[in-house]
Amino acid sequence: MIEFPVVLVINCGSSSIKFSVLDVQSQDVLLTGLADGINNEGAALTVNGGEPATLAYPTYECALQAIASELENRALIDSVAIIGHRIAHGGSIFSESVRITDEVIAQIREVSPLAPLHNYANLSGVEAAQRLFPGVQQVAVFDTSFHQTLEPHAYLYGLPWHYFEALGVRRYGFHGTSHRYVSQQAHTLLGLREEDSGLVIAHLGNGASICAVRNGRSVDTSMGMTPLEGLMMGTRCGDVDFGAMAWIAEQTGQSFSDLERVVNKESGLLGISGLSSDMRTLEKAWHDGHTHARLAIQTFVHRIARHIAGHAASLHRLDGIIFTGGIGENSALIRQLVMAHLQVFSLTLDEDKNALRTNEERIISGAHSAVACAVIPTNEEKMIALDAIQLGEMNFSAEYALS
Numbered sequence: 001m002i003e004f005p006v007v008l009v010i011n012c013g014s015s016s017i018k019f020s021v022l023d024v025q026s027q028d029v030l031l032t033g034l035a036d037g038i039n040n041e042g043a044a045l046t047v048n049g050g051e052p053a054t055l056a057y058p059t060y061e062c063a064l065q066a067i068a069s070e071l072e073n074r075a076l077i078d079s080v081a082i083i084g085h086r087i088a089h090g091g092s093i094f095s096e097s098v099r100i101t102d103e104v105i106a107q108i109r110e111v112s113p114l115a116p117l118h119n120y121a122n123l124s125g126v127e128a129a130q131r132l133f134p135g136v137q138q139v140a141v142f143d144t145s146f147h148q149t150l151e152p153h154a155y156l157y158g159l160p161w162h163y164f165e166a167l168g169v170r171r172y173g174f175h176g177t178s179h180r181y182v183s184q185q186a187h188t189l190l191g192l193r194e195e196d197s198g199l200v201i202a203h204l205g206n207g208a209s210i211c212a213v214r215n216g217r218s219v220d221t222s223m224g225m226t227p228l229e230g231l232m233m234g235t236r237c238g239d240v241d242f243g244a245m246a247w248i249a250e251q252t253g254q255s256f257s258d259l260e261r262v263v264n265k266e267s268g269l270l271g272i273s274g275l276s277s278d279m280r281t282l283e284k285a286w287h288d289g290h291t292h293a294r295l296a297i298q299t300f301v302h303r304i305a306r307h308i309a310g311h312a313a314s315l316h317r318l319d320g321i322i323f324t325g326g327i328g329e330n331s332a333l334i335r336q337l338v339m340a341h342l343q344v345f346s347l348t349l350d351e352d353k354n355a356l357r358t359n360e361e362r363i364i365s366g367a368h369s370a371v372a373c374a375v376i377p378t379n380e381e382k383m384i385a386l387d388a389i390q391l392g393e394m395n396f397s398a399e400y401a402l403s
């Protein structure tokens with residue numbers, strides 16, 4: 001029996017692994033870190049915000065090996081009772097978190113072409129963790145699960161029916177673990193009853209999406225069958241007229257896979273600014289008067305405001321607009337610009353609260369705002385840990401069991 005069991009949460013991205021170690025009983029974070037530069041030069045592991053340590057090889061296996069060594073150095077390795085993985089796409093197979101088996105891995109692989117930037121990396125993390133932590137139960141937590149409550153009118157595309165029926169072409173939505181956590185927190189922060197509430201959540205990170213949450217359930221979201229639809233993002237274009245893409249293909253002779261690269265990796269904030277996909281760099285450039293950085297930010301903001309207003313149409317009432325994700329939590333400029341763009345909702349901003357540099361949840365709208373606006377730092381790791389604990393074959397004493 002493990003005396004003080006911990007959960008290891010792994011979020012393998014296309015070029016990074018974010019990890020956290022949480023105490024099973026309290027869900028307090030004991031250790032957190034980031035291995036970045038994977039599949040590139042100069043891969044390094046940073047633990048608890050310390051100095052980056054260069055990795056011998058820029059692979060998932062090597063990065064997870066380094067993470068395992070960190071756990072060993074801190075006498076935590078034998079306490080790992082369960083591992084929770086973020087998996088971006090669960091398709092229509094997975095409507096909730098599951099224990100990982102060979103069959104589950106094969107099913108995840110089946111839907112992976114729908115989220116190629118994310119799912120293959122997620123699977124590399126699962127397989128490396130199986131080798132490094134043999135015998136430890138692993139759990140998959142899907143971005144798509146929270147959006148399984150979408151009704152057909154919200155998930156269907158206006159395409160011929162047989163594409164849905166024969167090929168399963170439909171909208172799924174992503175960032176569900178974040179939207180689920182943030183909506184739960186928002187009900188408490190805003191003093192709402194979950195069974196009669198309406199929220200619009202803006203998860204603004206490198207990937208970005210909007211979710212309409214009615215009575216605690218996702219009823220609409222901006223990402224689609226893949227994590228490309230909706231908002232403009234760091235390097236993804238978001239909504240774009242298919243006719244425009246067909247015209248570009250015709251004019252330039254680019255293939256579908258060329259254009260897939262363009263819309264996923266060369267577009268968005270990076271594509272318009274020609275400078276960076278990183279909002280910190282763009283904000284600095286905005287203040288320096290960089291014309292294309294300004295255009296990129298203005299387009300980003302316009303798309304967010306437009307999707308927030310559109311998603312409100314899926315609610316019976318709008319109680320709150322919530323900002324989260326790396327940009328939503330940290331960029332006072334983006335929040336201010338989005339709220340100013342949403343004049344139609346008669347929002348007012350408390351500039352001091354908006355400008356605060358803190359990780360605390362807070363309301364940032366003014367006392368006379370027609371709709372409350374708030375910042376709630378997301379905590380996908382905690383949700384993944386909770387799901388993992390509930391599903392895991394854990395060998396810890398009954399007093400640790402969650403109620």
Ligand SMILES: Nc1ncnc2c1ncn2[C@@H]1O[C@H](COP(=O)(O)OP(=O)(O)O)[C@@H](O)[C@H]1O
Pocket residue numbers: 204205206207234277278279280281283325326327330331
């Ligand atoms: N202090 C900050 N000010 C403005 N933007 C920030 C700040 N900190 C992080 N960001 C932005 O957050 C984004 C990354 O968000 P994050 O949620 O970590 O992304 P992901 O999980 O999708 O990789 C980047 O564009 C980064 O520039």
Ligand SMILES: CCC(=O)OP(=O)(O)O
Pocket residue numbers: 013088115118143174175205206207208227
């Ligand atoms: C899969 C959804 C997404 O865009 O994730 P990311 O924000 O981690 O890139």
Ligand SMILES: [Mg+2]
Pocket residue numbers: 205206
């Ligand atoms: Mg993220």
